[in-house]
Amino acid sequence: MDLLFQYFKKYNQLSKEAEEAIAAISSIQQIKKNKDLQPIGHTCKTIYFINKGMARIYYFKDGVDITESFAFENNTLTRVESLFTGKPSRKAIQILEDSELVAISSVKLFELYDRFPEIERLFRRIFEAAYVDTVNRIEGMQFHSAEERYNALLSEAPGVLLRVPLKYISSYLGITQVSLSRIRGMR
Amino acid sequence: MDLLFQYFKKYNQLSKEAEEAIAAISSIQQIKKNKDLQPIGHTCKTIYFINKGMARIYYFKDGVDITESFAFENNTLTRVESLFTGKPSRKAIQILEDSELVAISSVKLFELYDRFPEIERLFRRIFEAAYVDTVNRIEGMQFHSAEERYNALLSEAPGVLLRVPLKYISSYLGITQVSLSRIRGMR
DNA sequence: TTGATTATTTATCTTATGTTAAACAGATAG
DNA sequence: CTATCTGTTTAACATAAGATAAATAATCAA
Numbered sequence: 001m002d003l004l005f006q007y008f009k010k011y012n013q014l015s016k017e018a019e020e021a022i023a024a025i026s027s028i029q030q031i032k033k034n035k036d037l038q039p040i041g042h043t044c045k046t047i048y049f050i051n052k053g054m055a056r057i058y059y060f061k062d063g064v065d066i067t068e069s070f071a072f073e074n075n076t077l078t079r080v081e082s083l084f085t086g087k088p089s090r091k092a093i094q095i096l097e098d099s100e101l102v103a104i105s106s107v108k109l110f111e112l113y114d115r116f117p118e119i120e121r122l123f124r125r126i127f128e129a130a131y132v133d134t135v136n137r138i139e140g141m142q143f144h145s146a147e148e149r150y151n152a153l154l155s156e157a158p159g160v161l162l163r164v165p166l167k168y169i170s171s172y173l174g175i176t177q178v179s180l181s182r183i184r185g186m187r
Numbered sequence: 188m189d190l191l192f193q194y195f196k197k198y199n200q201l202s203k204e205a206e207e208a209i210a211a212i213s214s215i216q217q218i219k220k221n222k223d224l225q226p227i228g229h230t231c232k233t234i235y236f237i238n239k240g241m242a243r244i245y246y247f248k249d250g251v252d253i254t255e256s257f258a259f260e261n262n263t264l265t266r267v268e269s270l271f272t273g274k275p276s277r278k279a280i281q282i283l284e285d286s287e288l289v290a291i292s293s294v295k296l297f298e299l300y301d302r303f304p305e306i307e308r309l310f311r312r313i314f315e316a317a318y319v320d321t322v323n324r325i326e327g328m329q330f331h332s333a334e335e336r337y338n339a340l341l342s343e344a345p346g347v348l349l350r351v352p353l354k355y356i357s358s359y360l361g362i363t364q365v366s367l368s369r370i371r372g373m374r
Numbered sequence: 375t376t377g378a379t380t381a382t383t384t385a386t387c388t389t390a391t392g393t394t395a396a397a398c399a400g401a402t403a404g
Numbered sequence: 405c406t407a408t409c410t411g412t413t414t415a416a417c418a419t420a421a422g423a424t425a426a427a428t429a430a431t432c433a434a
Contacts, residue, residue, distance in 0.1 A: 061330050068326065081322050084315045117304045124311040128271045131318040134325065135268050139255065141328050142361045143248050146421070166382065174329045179421055181383050333391070352411065366391055368413050 001026065004049045004102050007074060011129070012122035021116060025108035029101045037093040037101075044082035044089050046103050047123075050075055053099025056168055059091040067172040070096075070160060076126060077101070096164060146175045147183050188213065191236045191289050194261060198316070199309035208303060212295035216288045224280040224288075231269035231276050233290050234310075237262055240286025243355055246278040254359040257283075257347060263313060264288070283351060333362045334370050 001023055008014055014022075028051075031037055037055065038044065048055075050073045057068045057079060068091060071077040082089035083106055113120035140152060150173060153160060160169065170180040188210055195201055201209075215238075218224055224242065225231065235242075237260045244255045244266060255278060258264040269276035270293055300307035327339060337360060340347060347356065357367035 059326070064330070066330055068322075068329070080315075081319050084319050113308070117307070120304070120308065120311065121300070124307065124314075127311075127318060128267075128314060131314060131321065132268050132271050134318065134321045135255075138321065138325060138328070139246070141325065142255070143251070143253055143358070165380090167380095171330070176422060177382075178384090178423080182421085185383070354411070363392060364412075365393080365414090369391085372413075 001028075001102060003051050003074060007049065008122055011125040012118060014118055014122065015116075018112075018116045018119050021112050022104065022109070022119065025112070026102050026104045029103050031095045031099050031101060033095060033098050035095050037095050038079070038089070040090060040092045041088050042082075042092075043086065044079040045106050046078075047083070047106050047109065048077040048093075049102040049104070050077055051100040051102060053095065053097040053101075054163060055093055055095050055099065056164070056172075057091050057093055058168075058171075065167075065171065067168045070157075070164065070168075070172065072159070076130070080127070080130070096168075141174060146173060146179055147186070149173045149175075150180065150183050188215075188289060190238050190261060194236065195309055198312040199305060201305055201309065202303075205299075205303045205305050208299050209291065209296070209306065212299070213289050213291045216290050218282045218286050218288060220282060220285050222282050224282055225266070225276070227277060227279045228275050229269075229279075230273065231266040232293050233265075234270070234293050234296065235264040235280075236289040236291070237264055238287040238289060240282065240284040240288075241350060242280055242282045242286065243351070243359075244278050244280055245355070245358075252354075252358065254355045257344075257351065257355075257359065259346070263317070267314070267317070283355075328361060333360060333366055334373070336360045336362075337367065337370050 004026075005014070005019055008019075031053075037048070038046070040059065050071060052073050054070065054072045055077055056070050057077075059066055059068060077093065079089045079091050079093065081087075081091070109119070109123070113123075140149060144152070153169070153173065166180055166184075167177050170177045173180065175183075191213075192201070192206055195206075218240075224235070225233070227246065237258060239260050241257065241259045242264055243257050244264075246253055246255060264280065266276045266278050266280065268274075268278070296306070296310070300310075327336060331339070340356070340360065353367055353371075354364050357364045360367065362370075
């Protein structure tokens, strides 16, 4: 759980008791590559933190597999549209490399908020930062060509392209696999 | 401030003292149509609530005016990428109709979080809900044609099309004014 | 290793959307 | 009321990206 508590420090410094309370509602999971960690239709009741490995959130639009987002080590992984609404998610989480995760029960976590305002503050800040990332991503999608979006991804997260099959990346960029291949061929 | 406290109740029921504390750091503003409420480059330190009227958040990409989002009465209006990072915003807020706003000082609000965990919880939930909306919007942008996006807007917020100039709507949808006009002409 | 999947690229053709310019319409100021 | 400005539509043409299919390339299991 060390990496997790290191990560927390960036958002709010927790007391020993608060850390222990979180540890008590968390568990470590080893998940194999390509496994669906949470399927479509499942209501999200877990906040994951990735110690090692990576994952993506995906869904189907007209039968076509679309990657909504990627998540890498040292970051959280959650289907917020389900976590914060309590509704079943139309999306699934797929593990893309053999991974080690910390699974935090969101139900129990939200109960801790009453006893530990510092924990509520911590997660408020974590999700505020994630919200900002999402708003910035909209800007990227609104008026950039596919090529610009590809180049942006290349410079922001060059590692993605080495670790993730291109077919997952193309839908993340909002284009087809064929278009992505064409863009890559241009250089 | 009545509308505002009504709105708060959807997220968290506040005590009388908490409501008063928020009222004490808020003010009512009347803003004329087409005025820039906050300019580009300004660091956002205010959370607005719209009592009456409407506004948009916009920015420039290669000299072209792009609408990031619209906000209507009975909702909040904030440039979160600046509010939560403390950095100057690349975006501006423009008032689109003569409007009445409640302006809440975010600096003072964040101080209230320490005295009133119930206020921190309230705004945590407000922004969690806004975060979910933003995630859902990405889904809409990722793999829908311009026509689908227009029709979606038409059914989700028909009022927008009556109140907002089309030139602002086209960039919101991620297309040119000409394309939007063409799509509208199809029916 | 070999064959069989799965992933990626290439090719051809089609189509949606961008670009530019001009026409038209509606609003606003003098 | 007219002239001007701003917003919207229409037209003609250019281009990026989609669709489909086939060719390679890479991965994986037997």
